[in-house]
């Protein structure tokens with residue numbers, strides 16, 4: 001059971017009547033239709049008081065539930081560590097349209113082309129998107145039994161993970177022709193390529209190095225900050241010697257040292273997108289792509305109407 005990411009942990013920090021829902025529900029259209037996004041539009045002032053009391057109750061339930069289920073892996077259950085690494089914020093360099101229906105799970109950029117992977121059963125896809133207009137240039141729809149997750153370029157191959165199917169797909173980036181499938185043992189969340197190895201996340205604080213030819217695990221990295229594991233590592237991007245990782249249920253990106261797993265900085269994307277987009281169903285930040293040729297960093301989120309090019313800057317004291 002998980003807490004609704006759009007309501008509790010998003011920028012709005014409101015508690016909806018569906019705050020504790022299975023992960024599948026969090027990611028479903030049904031949840032967004034029936035969650036506080038819809039309720040709020042007809043709320044009266046007293047509702048906020050009721051919601052506040054309900055929220056406190058929900059948080060107590062979550063705390064008790066966590067204690068009761070404490071026998072599970074500490075890595076999986078550990079809350080995101082209190083940031084010990086320096087904080088960064090952003091400066092918006094450019095804004096581009098983004099499909100507000102795209103449940104973004106992966107983003108990648110190479111040779112002037114932007115690629116996006118989307119999730120949800122029955123709606124998962126792989127896309128090439130025109131950066132300037134947001135127009136879908138090319139789309140491959142996954143069979144309904146697959147929930148699409150992270151994507152990455154790996155030389156002249158385009159790789160896409162799926163969530164719980166332990167199945168990855170390899171495509172020709174030009175035509176999206178399926179070249180090969182591969183298997184892995186964990187859930188599939190994010191994936192990136194450092195020019196040598198594939199690096200994959202599974203929602204825990206662990207990153208896996210995979211041989212890009214055999215897809216066998218060749219190493220692991222425990223990601224930590226202030227001595228504590230940093231769980232819920234999601235979409236990934238290799239950026240000039242660092243691994244950038246979205247943290248699921250938050251608008252933060254962890255900057256990770258690939259050698260030690262230490263978080264060297266936190267990029268806070270709060271405020272992207274705007275409040276109006278949140279009301280219209282935009283979820284948390286997810287999707288990082290780096291244009292190595294032009295040194296451009298792109299970020300977006302689940303159902304965000306905008307894809308941003310940003311410059312990362314220190315947050316200051």
Ligand SMILES: [Ca+2]
Nearest residue numbers: 107236237288
């Ligand atoms: Ca990426």
